[in-house]
Amino acid sequence: METSTQICVGVTFNILSNDSILGKGFYQLTQSKVLKSGEFHFPVFVDEVVNSLVINPDGIYLDATVGGGGHSKAILQRLSPKGRVIGIDLDDEALEYAKQGLREFQNQVILRKGNFKFLREILEAEGIDSVDGVLFDLGVSSHQLDTDYRGFSYLRDGPLDMRMNREQKKGAFHVVNSYSFSELKRIFLQYGEERHAAKIARAIIHARTRQQIDSTLKLAEVIRSCIPASYVNKTLSRIFQAIRIEVNEELTNLRLALEEAVEVLKPAGRLVVISYHSLEDRIVKIFFRENSKIPTSLTGLPIDEYDSKSNQQRIRLKLITKKPITPSDEQKRYNIRIRSAKMRICERL
Template sequence: MFQHITVLLKESVDALDVKPDGVYVDCTLGGAGHSSLIAERLGPKGTLIGLDQDNRALEAAKLKLSQTSCNVILHKANFQHVKEVVTSLGYNQVDGVLFDLGVSSPQLDEGERGFSYHEDAPLDMRMDQDQELTAYEIVNQYPEEEISRILFQYGEEKFSRRIAHHIVQKRMIAPIDSTIELAEIIKGAIPAATRRKGPHPARRSFQGIRIAVNNELGVFEDALKQVVPLLRTGGRVAVISFHSLEDRICKHFFQEQAIGCICPKHFPVCVCNHQPSFTILTRKPIVPTDREIEANARARSAKLRVAEKI
């Protein structure tokens, strides 16, 4: 059973301003929570396109969306290929695009997927089970400097060098095979005083390795660029992020797309004729209510940003 508690459900779908006969793309289908509400607001002439690279998510979404009145198209793909997929289906432009980033609850809760530092499992962390690169290769084969960079850049882990060194020292004795083994190595590399406060000591490192395995930031940035020509005038893009790296990418991208004139400041008149592509609808991100966080602790870091195509 693929069960996932959808975060910022009403806020994100409200932000899309769903038109009954519109075309909407859920780039991160997951448990189809957002897609179900979008589908409810679409009429028989409306279309919902759902993308996911997890076979189980697609199967669960197909069942959940089977009774909807709108046209539903589910496609196995990384959202890095969103424009290619949408145009191949015969749609040159769409009315809305939704990204719900991060790892779904089933992926975290299923120990064998290797995302969790609480469950003993093989070092996997692949969102797409058909891809070759796993966390095992990164942990056991990457140079110490590269592991340190991944932990620091993607996990924002200040003890990245110490952790990378401990990992390399341990793997020289024997390969590091499991999530619990890796979590213990990370824990041992972090000073005791730091371990006693804050979240689990392996949280940041696991985040960094997971992002590297799935190239999450590069894929997201590439997908955002594809959304600009894909949206029709008045169409909206909504992004739910769960950590500062994703949110920063989204914030800066929206700001870049909202810029008009790019002439040097000393020019008396505009000669570039550069026009903005987006209007930012959320100057500050929308965050979950205390009530939602109380019901779902994983919602606590979520941020929603929305922009409209001009």
């Protein structure tokens, strides 16, 4: 097995170039662009985001997942000196990094710690009641995934944590060590779409009667011990994803936040969402569809009623992308995280 040493987010570590141990994605990462020291996250679809979001250079834009500030910076570069960006994140480390990276725009940026499900309240606290565009770049940042003490990755030894907001009480340790068999099975099925859900839940319950499962690698070992070797990498990422979604209530937050985003958008304002797995994308797709057409329960009505003002008012969005934007081969080569990304755009009516 070959090893290579690379610098990632200020930390030197060894990357094992063995597909079967680290998974294909990680192996490819060693061959494509890698984070250099001090880099936080490679934003995806940057041009696509800026081109579709910035409809008014003097406008106000909400980056609901500011992360390392990559998208925010690109948006600010497109704005006039009058334009502004409000950046929200749950993660203090992200906000600190974004603050440094966006220093040159300090008079045009407001960064706030908060959950995007409360985005209206966060904007109101800044005296803003409507915006020209809202961006959600969902999921985790490269920094969160690549930092061992955050406990997001089955490839790195760290505490079972996975909290985006490190002030939150519930972390992955609680889920793994306290949830019942049926609760674990439910989240593995619902959030991981994992067919070995019951087997893995049972193995966790069994393992933790002997000793608490308190690290990412111990959890990975329990999972490895009960499933066929050929499924290991996919299963590990599904189970870790499921626990992460549960810890951070990601799907509930997304549903609530989309509703809030539509409420704060000005007419012709744009809503852009980038998702990284089918559960998120399904929520976005259905939300966009439901808000861009008359509810199916009403479409059987006579034309007068069908066209009545109140029914028309239910339509709040116009779809800009009928099908999601997906990465080109070139983009996939350049940025490993983009492989599963889907971007959907709509416009406020």
